[in-house]
Amino acid sequence: MEEQSVKVVVMGSPFKGLIKGLRGSESPRTDSIVRAESATADVSLTDRGRHTAETDPACEGAPAPPRLNRRALLSMGTAVAAGTGAVALLSSSPAQAVTPLPGRVGTVVPAAGVATAGYTLRNQTALARGAVVFTLDDGYSDALSLLDFHETLDQRVALAITCGWIGQPGKMTAEQVLDACVRGHEIANHSTSHADYVTLTPDQRATETDTCSDWIQGLTGQRPSTFAYPFGSWNAACDQELYSRFRSWGVTLSPTTNLPSWTNLGDSFPRFYRVDIENPANLNRAMALVRKAAASPIIVSFYSHQIDRPGISTVDQYRTVAQLAYDLSVPTVLPRDVFGSAGIISDPSFEEPGIPTWFASSTGTAASSDSVTALSDAGMFGTKVLALTATSGSQAVRSQAIPVTESVIYRLAGRIRIASGNLLSRDIELSIKWRNANEEAISETSFYPNMGSTWSRFETDVTAPAKSRFGYLNCILAPGSARSGTVYLDHIDIRVAGHGSLG
Incomplete structure (x- = not known):
């Protein structure tokens, strides 16, 4: 298949003056993107292993600013959302070689039934406009292999821990939770016993919540700032009780739930909605959302519990979603970094000794x-x-x-x-x-x-x-x-x- 290279020139971009300082000692940025021009070529994930915003119809017209890490993305906020950098694509010849990021593993073949387009190889120095969040709930030991896979793609995820289940058969041990934290993954609160919060009294909810936060803090030294509702079950009273405990809290979206599937970048709304990619019926929806994040300043969030069980997604199906985010250069970020806010009021519950901000x-x-x-x-x-x-x-x-x-x-x-x-x-x-x-x-x-x-x-x-x-x-x-x-x-x-x- 004949290929041509296209050179990216950033003119008047808000990123331009920040790239050098943000990248630090990282390897020099290349300025080429290899793209297939043949309309008849059959380019699959197996052939090329990379998806591009340039060839994906869902991402058509999206600019490709320089690649920044997730911290840089968050610090730039509205500049990223606005996408004000002018990007020009100029032909150049011959085609230049593209070096993948360190840690790159073999290409994952998309699972059966998961929609894909004619994706092609793209340099990972390009950056999507949005971001993606992955959370793994309950603390199943299945999560360990998924953590390893995410790390080969330079991705970090959130583990939403039900602390009363830790150490039980089929679940992670406390040592494994701590190791995940040390490796850079977020440890979130998913209650103590996985009770339905709507059925509990306020005092029971407080015990469920605070016992788990105390357990996580005792293990990792960090009090969690993210909560995930068990069963996705919540009401306004639950939210009111959580606001001073966490920056944000997640609820779940089934394949038939018609609620917003993403959050606009920079929005401080504390509740975020997570698409269930454990359910195979949600996989095409998830892939479409990742492609949307490649073209729009949004954050999409996914969650799973177990994998490779009857009736739920396989390992390859789960990996296909993570791989697509990597291949489209959609950064994977953590809930604590992007959702919610600390609120306008400082010390709203008057806990600081001497209440110095009042x-x-x-x-x-x-x-x-x-x-x-x-x-x-x-x-x-x-x-x-x-x-x-x-x-x-x-x-x-x-x-x-x-x-x-x-x-x-x-x-x-x-x-x-x-x-x-x-x-x-x-x-x-x-x-x-x-x-x-x-x-x-x-x-x-x-x-x-x-x-x-x-x-x-x-x-x-x-x-x-x-x-x-x-x-x-x-x-x-x-x-x-x-x-x-x-x-x-x-x-x-x-x-x-x-x-x-x-x-």
């Missing part, structure tokens, strides 16, 4: 505002709360400055209860004082949550006014005439309203 500005000798040990609302994380104490004529205040974006709708939520005294709901105020880039006052929004002697949850939506750049969130207890007491606040959360009701 500034005190109380007035009156009888007023105080401190973090104290108290029982949080059922299922919620932490052992501390904010205690505001004041009498009539005094104010107890804690505040925190937050960055905002003008015209964006934010959701303010949290937990509150009266700990003592004869206080009324109108005695507690949550306000946001909006400021522009020069820190000049614009306006103020106030909210008075209902409260009683037991924990209750509040939420309200607020819109950042035009030209606002900062907001000063104030928690104020100012009792009316002849009233006094203490109010507990906990899990104060502010985030874009579209990200749900957390806190």
Whole structure:
């Protein structure tokens, strides 16, 4: 088959000035891509072992910027998403040889029934616009061979561990989990006993979740930042309990589930959706999503439990998906690096000693505002709360400055209860004082949550006014005439309203 080479010239690219520093001591970048020009040639994975965005119809028109590692991809955020680099393809002759990346293994033949196109050899210095995530759930020993295979492709994955199953027959040992962590794979929380969270009480969910996180931290020294729902079963209450424990949490998509199968690059929405590639009926969907990630600034996520069992995907079928990501230069990233965020509020549950990110500005000798040990609302994380104490004529205040974006709708939520005294709901105020880039006052929004002697949850939506750049969130207890007491606040959360009701 006659081949021609095409030379890639990057003009005015946002990547251009970053490549040298990001690549460090890596081998020099080549600038050629070998592509088959013959329309009649039968080029298969067996023949060439590489897929290209240039020849895959699902990736037609996608730019091919220089290859960066996954850390570089994440740090560039919107620059990658925007794809603003101009790429020109110029003929050159003769064709130049292409050297695969170190660690490259033999080509995997696509499994029967998995759709492929006429893929051809492409230099791995090209970079897809998106990324892919792989998670292996429950801790089955089957995962060990898959980890080895992913590593030959320079890929790292997340192991979602059900810690109560570790060491049982057919499952990984604690030593194997630790070894995976040392090798660079993420260890995520998948509960202690794999219980259905929707059927549990808040306290039961907390035990399931925290016992597993404690186990992972005790083994690896790292507390997990990713959670995967057992059975993919969840509701809003579950999400509210997870927000201060993890950056993100994954749910599952069966072949018949019609929900978004990807996340836009840079989106901080904490819940991500995982396509089941253990089910052979999902494999063509998975391949299509990888090709989409090669052409679009998105992140697609896949998960599996076991392989080579009756009715589920074979090893070769699973490997075909991972191989396609490699061959299209779609980076494999970890959930902890790309999903969710730490939230706008610092220390929302008041656990930091002295709560240094919450500034005190109380007035009156009888007023105080401190973090104290108290029982949080059922299922919620932490052992501390904010205690505001004041009498009539005094104010107890804690505040925190937050960055905002003008015209964006934010959701303010949290937990509150009266700990003592004869206080009324109108005695507690949550306000946001909006400021522009020069820190000049614009306006103020106030909210008075209902409260009683037991924990209750509040939420309200607020819109950042035009030209606002900062907001000063104030928690104020100012009792009316002849009233006094203490109010507990906990899990104060502010985030874009579209990200749900957390806190």
